[in-house]
Amino acid sequence: MMRCDTCLNKVHTKGQQTMASPITPPAETSPVSMISTALLMLRSQARAITHLTDIYSADQFTQDNYTKSIQLMHNSLVSGGKIVISGMGKSGKIAEKLVATMNSLGLHAVNLHPCDALHGDLGVLRPTDVLVMITASGKTPELLNLLPHVPSGLARICLTCTPDSILGRGATAVLSAHLPGNLDEKAIYGVPAPTTSTTACLAVGDAVCITLAEIITAEKEERKRRFGKSHPGGAIGADYDDAVATTVRDVMLPWAEVGVVDADADELEILRAAAGRRWVCVGNERLYKGHELVQPNVRGLRLESLRRVGSKDDIKTIQKGEVVIVMKDMNRFAGIYEGN
Template sequence: MASTSMFQRPLTPTSSISSSGMSDAGTTFKESTGKSVLSTALHVIRTERDALTALEDLYENDSVAQDGLNNAVNVISKSVNCGGKVVVSGVGKSGKIGMKIVATMNSFGVKSAFLHPTEALHGDLGMIGDNDTMLIITFSGRTAEILALLPYLPPKLSLIAVTSHTSLPTCTLFDSRLSGHSILLPAPIPVSEVQSFGVAAPTTSTTVALALTDALAIAVARRLHLDPSIVFQGYHPGGAIGRNNVLLSKGTAISNAAVADF
């Protein structure tokens, strides 16, 4: 008797399709599949759009969110002006968002580095300097690896948290932090991902975190630099963006020369 594998993939439900390739509703399998794909994609896009609209409303009207954003910009700007940097940490998809914000901040001359919380406990804590600011991304605010890291952070290190929590008292990330060194950047979503998509995959939550950290990066860049676009051009010589920067620079040089000749 042939042996069967102990491990089998879960069965995938199949549509009711006749031998002629027509469904019970009278449409072809290709048409039915195409409509399903488009419907799913539009549902995801609309759900994430609605979450971004809710985030905009929150920061437009909520004093906790507004104070958090202002304080975060002030603290990061002070760190950078004192020779420090932003140390960003997160796990899983939140960690990927963290890596993206590090890249964005560095492109604006806002010195940043990514710290994996597990690696931090195995020696990478040494990257944290006296003038640094910590930015943590965790939707739940209960990520085990992040909670394990917190006791080993310098007590006076300013801690910014991008999380679903909308008030400091409910966020356990700040329980052991000194007063005045805790900054909350609320990033909730109006409908859970399980309710929206039937699975707790980071989708809406990471979209909101990405938008909020992008907003933070641009706000800090404008606080630190008179013209962030010039700084960005200097740090981005490669790719299509770099080529456009060269053309813009040449155009500016020609314009200036023309003015001088006149």
């Protein structure tokens, strides 16, 4: 066996297995140099966040477009729609993270890969949805190819480091993650590997998630209950044991997710309303479980015969199998709950 003191590799003679020991970095890569690179990156990331804080504090265009974006997403969610987020490469990873964060906060969101969208997944989009496109450059080819096929009238929001870009200018609203030239990755260390740009987009995206959650659910305790309900496992779940649902509103199906059709609707219209829904209400008179509508002679439940409960009522007051109507007030429905 020979030993190379330079690289500290053990090389066995012919016919024997080769084993490599840990390799010492080249002499010119000193610990000081390594820490220097780490500090350069951390400072650059911090400067990117500081820059975003400054423009969101003072730039009217940025503020107006942020507010408009939040309004569009809020209107979609309260209308029974969802937030559809799309991006390529590293931006696609950010899209996946923001979708996960939104869903954990009780905000309905899905990820849409731009390439898969052109091969059938475009069907995920509904008229009440909002499409959020994440692109650092504002000219991602895959998103540009997708746009002509997005249903007209669908709100489009662009989360980008380059608001004055083809995708930014063509969007209904822009979520700015703008970075000046001196914070461009290539300017910092010579390689355009997404770092400061992804940090900027992720930070703005996280701000959107929390802002939406606060608007949709104004009460802090209610937000905590929703969040706890979405995190039953792990360390987060252990911290939120007290957030387990105890009131009807925590477990009910919101009325916005009930298919509603007129009393004179034909069979096809009723079946369409039932697609993907747990409950369908016909003529404000009868309530049907969506999967039961295909069965012969199904009669459903008479709406007037169902017990009304308040959204803050304890679920323990509802018997197993009992279907109740949850009320916002004396005249408005909030949702449906079936005891279990």
